[in-house]
Amino acid sequence: MLMSVQQTSQKKAAKAARDASKYWKKWHLTWNVLSLVAVAAAYFENKLVASQEMVDNKTYYWFLAVYFAYLLIVTVIGQFTNGRLHNYNGHFAQLNISLGVVLIIQDLLTEKFAVLEQPFFVSFAQILDQMRENAALLWASTLSSLGLWVVSFIVGTLLGVVLGLGMGRYRQFNYWAFPYLKVIGIIPAAAWMPLTMVIFPTSYMAEVFLIAFSVWFPVAFMTIGGVQGISKEYFESAKTLGFSEWQIVRKIVIPGALPSIFTGVYTAMGLSFTMLVISEMIGAKVGLGWFINWAKGTGNYTQVYAAIVIMAILFSVLFALFTKVQDYFLRWREKRN
Amino acid sequence: MGVLEVDHVNRRLQDNNGQEINVLDDINFTVNPGEFVAIIGPSGCGKTTLLRLISGLDQPEDGQVTIDGDRITKPDYSRGYVFQHGSLFPWETIEENISVGLKVTKGHNYDKELVKHYIDLMGLTGFENSYPHQVSGGMAQRAALARSIIMKPEILLLDEPMGALDAFTRADIQNVIYRVWEQTHTTMILVTHDIDEAVYLSNRIVVMTPRPGRIKEIVENPLPHPRSRVSEEFAAFRHEIQEKLNFGLEDVQEASR
Numbered sequence: 001m002l003m004s005v006q007q008t009s010q011k012k013a014a015k016a017a018r019d020a021s022k023y024w025k026k027w028h029l030t031w032n033v034l035s036l037v038a039v040a041a042a043y044f045e046n047k048l049v050a051s052q053e054m055v056d057n058k059t060y061y062w063f064l065a066v067y068f069a070y071l072l073i074v075t076v077i078g079q080f081t082n083g084r085l086h087n088y089n090g091h092f093a094q095l096n097i098s099l100g101v102v103l104i105i106q107d108l109l110t111e112k113f114a115v116l117e118q119p120f121f122v123s124f125a126q127i128l129d130q131m132r133e134n135a136a137l138l139w140a141s142t143l144s145s146l147g148l149w150v151v152s153f154i155v156g157t158l159l160g161v162v163l164g165l166g167m168g169r170y171r172q173f174n175y176w177a178f179p180y181l182k183v184i185g186i187i188p189a190a191a192w193m194p195l196t197m198v199i200f201p202t203s204y205m206a207e208v209f210l211i212a213f214s215v216w217f218p219v220a221f222m223t224i225g226g227v228q229g230i231s232k233e234y235f236e237s238a239k240t241l242g243f244s245e246w247q248i249v250r251k252i253v254i255p256g257a258l259p260s261i262f263t264g265v266y267t268a269m270g271l272s273f274t275m276l277v278i279s280e281m282i283g284a285k286v287g288l289g290w291f292i293n294w295a296k297g298t299g300n301y302t303q304v305y306a307a308i309v310i311m312a313i314l315f316s317v318l319f320a321l322f323t324k325v326q327d328y329f330l331r332w333r334e335k336r337n
Numbered sequence: 338m339g340v341l342e343v344d345h346v347n348r349r350l351q352d353n354n355g356q357e358i359n360v361l362d363d364i365n366f367t368v369n370p371g372e373f374v375a376i377i378g379p380s381g382c383g384k385t386t387l388l389r390l391i392s393g394l395d396q397p398e399d400g401q402v403t404i405d406g407d408r409i410t411k412p413d414y415s416r417g418y419v420f421q422h423g424s425l426f427p428w429e430t431i432e433e434n435i436s437v438g439l440k441v442t443k444g445h446n447y448d449k450e451l452v453k454h455y456i457d458l459m460g461l462t463g464f465e466n467s468y469p470h471q472v473s474g475g476m477a478q479r480a481a482l483a484r485s486i487i488m489k490p491e492i493l494l495l496d497e498p499m500g501a502l503d504a505f506t507r508a509d510i511q512n513v514i515y516r517v518w519e520q521t522h523t524t525m526i527l528v529t530h531d532i533d534e535a536v537y538l539s540n541r542i543v544v545m546t547p548r549p550g551r552i553k554e555i556v557e558n559p560l561p562h563p564r565s566r567v568s569e570e571f572a573a574f575r576h577e578i579q580e581k582l583n584f585g586l587e588d589v590q591e592a593s594r
Contacts, residue, residue, distance in 0.1 A: 231424070233420050233422070233424035234424055234426060236394055236412070236418070236420075236424075237418065237420060237424045237426075237484075239394065239411075239412040240392055240394070240412045240413070240414065240416065240417060240418040240485070241414050241417075241437060241438035241441065241442075241484065241485070241488065242413065242414035242438055242441055242442040242488070243441050244441070247441045251426070251429075251437070251441070252426070255426070255428035255429075256428070258428070331468075332427055332428045332429070332430075332468045332470075333427070333470070334470045
């Protein structure tokens with residue numbers, strides 16, 4: 001009886017901690033209405049102010065319409081329910097206003113008054129129109145980049161984790177391998193680029209190598225630290241409970257090092273995105289990096305912007321996925337706020 | 338049947354200046370199956386070191402520790418060890434922590450009913466799926482006890498398992514340990530610096546002195562079971578142990594010199 005009460009209070013506390021990051025702002029309805037006004041204003045501004053450029057704004061209008069509809073839905077649902085959407089809406093209401101304002105400003109600066117001049121600065125409407133026009137090629141490029149990244153990232157991460165666990169756990173292996181790791185790992189992956197182009201039979205393999213190279217070092221380094229930071233008592237209790245060496249690695253070393261491993265992987269993700277784009281720009285015939293380089297060659301900077309916007313979305317999604325995976329695997333840790 | 342012999346054991350370690358210090362000096366005693374022995378003494382007397390030698394986590398420089406004549410060379414789940422802070426694995430739930438020893442020694446066909454039994458016995462029902470950081474210190478220590486006891490050890494080594502707890506929780510865990518000892522007749526060796534705890538739980542008290550760590554005296558506990566923490570006999574025996582540990586005035590005089 002007492003325990004179940006304690007447990008529910010625990011669950012409540014945990015839920016409160018989760019919700020604290022997405023709170024319901026004061027004046028929420030005002031902010032919601034203002035955000036709707038801001039997006040509507042963005043539409044009328046674009047429609048009514050005379051443009052300096054010939055721009056097909058249809059895609060932009062579609063975008064604004066969908067965005068407006070989305071805001072309307074979350075406002076209504078958020079107003080009349082008390083669940084996650086309610087909190088979510090309350091938290092992002094003010095940000096949505098700012099996004100509406102940013103859309104208006106960029107449109108005025110580029111398309112309308114050409115303060116920022118074409119073709120190096122383009123409006124969001126132009127970028128969206130370009131994305132629609134080149135949808136097939138951009139989609140193929142995105143998938144190709146994503147595929148390359150996933151393969152290279154997994155290779156690099158596995159290599160880093162295995163080496164890191166080995167060096168963290170086994171003193172002899174650490175003695176022989178760690179100095180080499182330090183010296184080789186510190187080399188920026190980009191420095192290998194000219195060599196990889198001639199050494200590897202295909203440019204795909206060269207790209208995988210470069211991206212994996214940018215990943216393995218931070219992962220290995222953090223894994224070593226993670227293993228070495230595990231409290232001695234865990235190993236000793238494991239021994240007094242009859243663990244074999246393999247069981248110690250699987251049940252103590254890996255979970256104990258996991259927080260640190262995730263920190264390494266987080267760092268490595270940023271580096272790997274950089275390396276993905278650079279290596280695609282140099283060697284590839286496909287991918288977003290190649291697309292940017294190709295667009296630069298033809299002088300179509302709107303396409304460059306389109307690829308950049310897609311990267312922003314793609315990499316944000318990958319980071320969000322990473323956070324979800326991390327939260328799941330580290331669910332045993334105390335939440336700090 | 339699990340006779341433990343500590344046979345003229347020395348343990349030497351190097352201190353920070355590279356000086357060799359005698360942590361344990363000629364330790365010699367026997368523990369019979371089913372006994373409850375408390376090892377007591379001020380910090381630095383080597384009581385934890387001694388417990389680690391018995392578990393097999395460390396090896397002595399001289400002498401040997403044997404069970405039924407077999408020398409202890411490495412840790413084994415037949416000698417359970419409960420650490421001061423429990424050291425439950427924080428990445429496993431309470432239930433996973435309690436069952437982990439069975440899992441690693443018997444594979445996935447371990448006795449799940451047994452795990453449930455110990456969860457009930459330790460009053461942890463309802464917390465099976467909590468992680469260690471979500472439960473109180475007392476509950477974590479109960480789980481740590483269950484994790485070792487479930488392996489049905491010949492000897493359970495308790496390394497100040499109540500040292501980090503408040504007085505109420507401490508008394509509660511002491512009762513849990515007493516009950517387990519009464520029911521299973523597992524040999525218990527308890528390291529502590531709490532005289533009340535030693536007097537309340539043990540059959541024999543090994544009194545140690547520091548620098549070098551030596552056994553000063555081994556005292557039989559005359560108190561009958563069940564024991565009361567507030568009886569006159571309890572107070573008298575407690576007083577006797579205090580005197581043996583130099584809790585008198587001479588200590589104060591020495592300190593003020």
